[in-house]
Amino acid sequence: MKTAQLLNYSHDTWIPGSGQLAEIASAIDGSLVATTGSGGLDFKGMLDHARTVGGPALRKLTFHERARIIKGLGLAILDRKEELYELNYLTGATRKDGWIDIEGGAGTLLSFSSKGRRELPDAHVLLDGALEPLSKNGTFQGQHIYTSMHGAAVHINAFNFPVWGMLEKLAPTLLAGMPAIVKPASSTAYLCEAAVRVMIDSGLLPEGAVQLIVGGVGDLFDHLGGQDVVSFTGSAATALKLKSHPVVQRESVRFVAEQDSLNASILGPEAGPGTPEFDLFVKEVVNEMTVKAGQKCTAIRRAMAPAKHLDALEAAIRERLGKTTVGDPRDQESRMGSLVSCAQRDDVRAQVQKLIAAGARIVAGDPAASPGPDGGAFMDPILLRADDPWTASAVHDVEAFGPVSTIMPYRDSADAIALANRGMGSLALSLFTHSPDAAREFIQGAASFHGRMLVINRDNAAESTGHGSPLPVLVHGGPGRAGGSEEMGGIRGVKHYMQRTAIQSTPAMLAAISEQYIPGAPKHFVEGHPFTKRMGELRIGDTLKTTSRTVTIADIEHFAEFTGDKFYAHMDEEAAKASPIFEGRVAHGYLILSFAAGLFVWPDPGPVLANTGLENLRFLTPLYPGDSMRVELTVRSKSLKSEDSGVVRWAVEVFNQKDELVATYDLLTENLP
Numbered sequence: 033m034k035t036a037q038l039l040n041y042s043h044d045t046w047i048p049g050s051g052q053l054a055e056i057a058s059a060i061d062g063s064l065v066a067t068t069g070s071g072g073l074d075f076k077g078m079l080d081h082a083r084t085v086g087g088p089a090l091r092k093l094t095f096h097e098r099a100r101i102i103k104g105l106g107l108a109i110l111d112r113k114e115e116l117y118e119l120n121y122l123t124g125a126t127r128k129d130g131w132i133d134i135e136g137g138a139g140t141l142l143s144f145s146s147k148g149r150r151e152l153p154d155a156h157v158l159l160d161g162a163l164e165p166l167s168k169n170g171t172f173q174g175q176h177i178y179t180s181m182h183g184a185a186v187h188i189n190a191f192n193f194p195v196w197g198m199l200e201k202l203a204p205t206l207l208a209g210m211p212a213i214v215k216p217a218s219s220t221a222y223l224c225e226a227a228v229r230v231m232i233d234s235g236l237l238p239e240g241a242v243q244l245i246v247g248g249v250g251d252l253f254d255h256l257g258g259q260d261v262v263s264f265t266g267s268a269a270t271a272l273k274l275k276s277h278p279v280v281q282r283e284s285v286r287f288v289a290e291q292d293s294l295n296a297s298i299l300g301p302e303a304g305p306g307t308p309e310f311d312l313f314v315k316e317v318v319n320e321m322t323v324k325a326g327q328k329c330t331a332i333r334r335a336m337a338p339a340k341h342l343d344a345l346e347a348a349i350r351e352r353l354g355k356t357t358v359g360d361p362r363d364q365e366s367r368m369g370s371l372v373s374c375a376q377r378d379d380v381r382a383q384v385q386k387l388i389a390a391g392a393r394i395v396a397g398d399p400a401a402s403p404g405p406d407g408g409a410f411m412d413p414i415l416l417r418a419d420d421p422w423t424a425s426a427v428h429d430v431e432a433f434g435p436v437s438t439i440m441p442y443r444d445s446a447d448a449i450a451l452a453n454r455g456m457g458s459l460a461l462s463l464f465t466h467s468p469d470a471a472r473e474f475i476q477g478a479a480s481f482h483g484r485m486l487v488i489n490r491d492n493a494a495e496s497t498g499h500g501s502p503l504p505v506l507v508h509g510g511p512g513r514a515g516g517s518e519e520m521g522g523i524r525g526v527k528h529y530m531q532r533t534a535i536q537s538t539p540a541m542l543a544a545i546s547e548q549y550i551p552g553a554p555k556h557f558v559e560g561h562p563f564t565k566r567m568g569e570l571r572i573g574d575t576l577k578t579t580s581r582t583v584t585i586a587d588i589e590h591f592a593e594f595t596g597d598k599f600y601a602h603m604d605e606e607a608a609k610a611s612p613i614f615e616g617r618v619a620h621g622y623l624i625l626s627f628a629a630g631l632f633v634w635p636d637p638g639p640v641l642a643n644t645g646l647e648n649l650r651f652l653t654p655l656y657p658g659d660s661m662r663v664e665l666t667v668r669s670k671s672l673k674s675e676d677s678g679v680v681r682w683a684v685e686v687f688n689q690k691d692e693l694v695a696t697y698d699l700l701t702e703n704l705p
Contacts, residue, residue: 070247086211086240300465457512483510
């Protein structure tokens with residue numbers, strides 16, 4: 033690769049840093065890859081540009097419009113992934129490692145885009161929870177909402193996943209309507225810069241939506257405010273330094289941290305040699321040691337097994353590690369590449385020595401060995417053993433961020449739980465067991481110390497994503513030492529970049545503010561049936577008012593015979609009257625739902641493709657024989673799933689002849705857009 037100076041992206045322009053530049057070396061052979069720096073940047077101006085240009089542009093868009101941009105960015109990354117794979121090798125990563133970073137990052141964008149279009153309304157405001165009645169007659173009510181914050185998100189990322197690490201933060205940030213300033217780790221900044229170029233070249237991003245700093249952050253933190261968010265991945269020491277910045281403290285700047293983690297994996301008490309769980313455990317420990325050369329925040333650092341199986345576990349892991357070829361990541365025969373830099377390798381070696389000094393001993397690998405090309409940051413995978421994990425306390429405190437793991441025994445389930453929790457907070461823990469009792473006891477005892485927990489066994493291993501794979505739909509983060517925050521988690525991650533506010537007013541005002549129908553708000557009674565209209569033709573609040581239907585005792589008895597539901601309240605007049613709830617026999621709840629559908633469903637083919645479910649069903653007033661029922665069907669919200677279909681959420685209200693609410697629920701239909 034020709035040496036190049038990396039450029040910052042500021043104010044929608046590529047800008048070289050001035051002054052002294054840092055050199056970035058290839059992890060394979062130590063040759064110069066690029067120079068980088070951010071000298072001369074106007075950091076305050078970058079924040080101002082994000083707030084005054086990027087933020088307003090994003091906030092004008094609905095959730096669905098932002099989601100479509102995110103999808104386009106993911107497809108752009110995939111379209112030019114081979115360019116990124118070539119740079120990926122220089123970080124010491126194999127193509128398999130790069131797949132996690134590059135295509136995994138693009139997949140994260142696509143996942144957030146899909147969830148945004150499925151789960152968020154085609155609007156600017158997100159409702160949080162149900163409407164809260166605040167008055168007797170319903171004219172004064174409360175509703176929690178989420179709106180986009182008016183600041184900038186500062187993303188400070190780690191070296192190990194320069195693409196995925198950026199995109200897993202960027203996806204929820206952009207979906208929330210917030211601009212971002214991305215600051216990658218210098219050692220792999222060239223790969224991050226290339227990915228940002230792909231996204232900028234796509235032409236999809238509004239001006240000011242994304243900016244890039246490929247050097248230090250200068251005085252950026254001095255200009256943060258209460259509408260800004262910092263999302264950090266890295267060491268606990270650096271996180272503490274940044275969180276303690278006086279401006280962060282004074283302005284109560286949101287700080288999302290993902291930091292050090294001594295993750296554990298536990299072999300279940302019944303999972304001895306010869307069981308599928310034992311073999312799966314060995315495979316997973318070795319995989320977590322060697323993928324990305326162990327440079328994963330979720331990697332297994334502590335592998336725990338029943339004391340009686342520890343010797344067999346050591347032998348099995350040592351044998352499997354002996355088959356791991358370490359070398360140039362461009363070589364297809366190499367199963368493990370190098371660490372990201374010689375400095376990182378030296379740090380890992382130093383941490384291994386701390387573990388040895390604390391009482392652990394090496395049982396596989398030589399930390400002094402350099403098995404790859406000269407000048408590269410290669411080292412053997414190192415397996416240590418701590419026979420007394422309570423005395424060798426460093427195994428729960430010192431993280432060697434490389435291909436290093438320590439095996440240790442536990443006496444019983446209580447001891448395993450205590451040892452796992454001794455890490456004082458982790459991102460991920462896995463338990464290999466086929467025993468539901470063992471899983472229940474362990475998870476209930478340890479869950480509060482771990483952000484994500486996997487129970488893996490013979491039944492799910494083939495489809496499991498494995499111990500160390502964060503997923504966009506699940507939270508990535510952990511308590512205590514792991515940072516105390518969460519990233520991703522589907523729509524949960526989006527809310528980090530939005531403000532939760534309690535709104536109090538009339539239902540009409542709440543509906544206008546939220547751009548969604550709220551019970552009690554004005555309805556637009558329409559001529560013609562709304563099921564004959566495409567989703568784009570429907571307005572929020574459009575309402576169909578049906579004719580009435582009288583429910584007879586014959587209807588109730590026929591429904592009971594036809595379905596087999598002969599609950600006493602429907603069939604026994606005296607027993608029903610004796611109930612503290614009913615005045616006599618009542619119609620089945622499901623009869624009410626069926627008759628309601630008969631009142632509002634349009635029978636002919638049209639834009640409504642299918643009924644996909646109902647939610648929030650409540651039966652409020654009994655319907656007695658001789659009562660009549662009618663329905664008001666109102667468009668509550670709309671969500672576009674794809675270019676070919678979307679979901680309409682309908683508020684269904686069933687009234688009796690006294691205009692009392694009999695039942696309410698949300699109906700979901702798949703519609704043509």
